[in-house]
Amino acid sequence: MSAIRFDNRVAIVTGAGGGLGRAYALELARRGARVVVNDLGASRDGSGQSDAAQAVVEEITAAGGMAMANGGSVTEYDQMAEMVARARDAWGGVHILINNAGILRDKSFAKMDPADFEFVVRVHLVGSAFATKACWDVMREQNYGRVLMTASSSGLFGNFGQANYGAAKLGLAGLAKTLHLEGTKTNIRVNTIAPVAGTRMTEGLFPTEAFEAFAPDKVVPAALYLVSEDAPSNAIVGAGAGVFQCSYVTLTQGQMLVGDDLTPEGVAAHWDRITDRTGEILPQSGAEQTMLIGKTLQR
Template sequence: TPRVLSGSRREMSDIRFDGRVVIVTGSGAGLGRAYAIGFARRGAKVVVNDLGQASVRGEGKGDTRPASTVVEEIRAFGGEAVANFDSVVDGDKIVKTAIDTYGRVDVVVNNAGILRDVSFGKMTDHDWDLVYQVHLLGSKATTQAAWPYMRDQKYGRVIFVTSTAGIYGNFGQANYSAMKTALHGLSLTLSKEGQKRNILVNTLVPTSGSRMTESVMPKAMVDAMKPEYVAPLVWYLSSENNTETGQMYDAGGGFYAKTRWERSRGYLHPGSKVMSVEDVAENFSKIVDFTDPEYPKGGANIKKILENLGISGAGRRNPRGATAKTSAELEFPSDIESSAVFKQIRDGIATNVDLAKEVASKSNKNFQFCINGGSKPAYFLMDLKSSPPKCAYSANPFEGCDVSISLSDSDFMDMRNGKLDAMSAFMQGKLSIEGDLMAAQGFGEALTELRVSFDKAQSKL
């Protein structure tokens, strides 16, 4: 049973969109209209996009009246809005309307959609392609056109709209279900790519009465499930107040909830023996047992797998600080870009000792980086065990390190700039690791936190 919240209630006027420009696709009626009007009432400048087709099957000549009518409604109460009649496949044209009219774009709600319901055996390529074009390609096109503006202004909110058919499946909607599921995958990836620039991306699973749900819901339910019950969650997720990204939310009829993946604890076969199909059969009840589930944020449990295969490197840890083979700590080299990153950390530690200790205490490991790409390999030590921590360069390898990591200068800079994560680099063979692999997973975050912390400290001087 859902919890009923009591106590103080924030007024809607507390959450505003003054100065923000919002695009809502498919906003000539139903849910999209409710979203657009609500954004405008809270101060947003709204691009009301609707192709104006009479049929939810994506058929018929476009009609400008739906979008124009919503714009008139908004202007009637003093709001700001402009109509756009392009197909979402031409998402760049929709974004151009926002830029030409208001000079920016802050929020994109990918609401437009059609249905071509038919059982899978009777579904034509045309049925499949039309749904793909509007739902998946259209959402991609509109969001991708807005992305550079959001990235440059370091602010953006994107909502992808999936459905219960996409999450759970529904008879006669193979095309629709496939595209709606794909949209959540797109949302998850963009949430990772956008987060460092304050572009937050989430997925909505709405349940509401509309032209598109008339075919799958009783009329009484269509009439009762008003779009106004869904819209408040869209407004919140699109606001500055929201800090969540990469999540999925249900909304409808006054019920709001967060949906997440669940995985069974599974069965881990001894690493020394390859599993046979008979072993699978024998342990299948363990594989499907959800008695004590996990809520994963990534793929297979890498830590379990590595430990099971006996390559966690736990035995290589050294309780003392690392030392170079030679006593000389040379001036940082100038022929590789990554040298400047380590130099910044070294200088930051010297001027922000207490801050460096605080960050280092979260890891308590020492890392050696062998960076290739200069005239010869360069060895950098980031020792988070010492007090205070230290960062040093040597022409020779350091000894006694918990983790030794080798990669190219360009790959290191991609990791530093958020274009490549450590696990992906490892899996792609761009990065090799000796020592404690579990500790290695966190070195990118440690580097980033030190650099960002020092930048903030410097800006206050």
């Protein structure tokens, strides 16, 4: 098995001042990448600032790697565009983007302020879109790009008290699926990771032993594979404590209703058939739902 290397690649990692982002940045640099360490330096609820990015850059350069710090906010498109321009001017391009920046403002939906909902979605979903958009034309021009979105089990499966976070994270999985389709012809591969790790974001949520078992470096192998030259595209990969999984969005064959059954009562009566997973498919684009309906009509 040949080593996965990132020589002559330029990588941007957002939210890389600590936790998972720091772990990604350090390993990318160790494997030859030149890394932009982006971090606003805020606390896990998005408030405050620090010099976290520069500290990671110093770790990388002390180990013989190449890195630059960037304190831009993912919520400001102009700052993301400036970050990409600096990387391109210094190193000639941008080949890898790991969208990792995020915050938490957990509350039950009943107690959640609309501002807290909006801000979490803006940081995670809009911020990832802004960072990716800033890189997109560069990647298209160089006919090479690897983009990784960070989703969560809270988005894929739901989690009490995280309506804002879950909405943003499932949105990221949908964004990745469309960008996978749009990036194919210019060799841009887009994947999604759903990590479980003991970080500043999750400190206090794990018991001490579990916090240590879910160390960020145990997620890194999946993330780096998903941004490597031979990466797949359109994958949703779960990773935590050295365990790696895949999630899928599937579609059942469904049930056609006509006549008196084409009513809410008919849907209720045929619910078992509608939800029957026998022969379910894994659509590669949204058009396949329409195509499956068309096949059912033909039958």
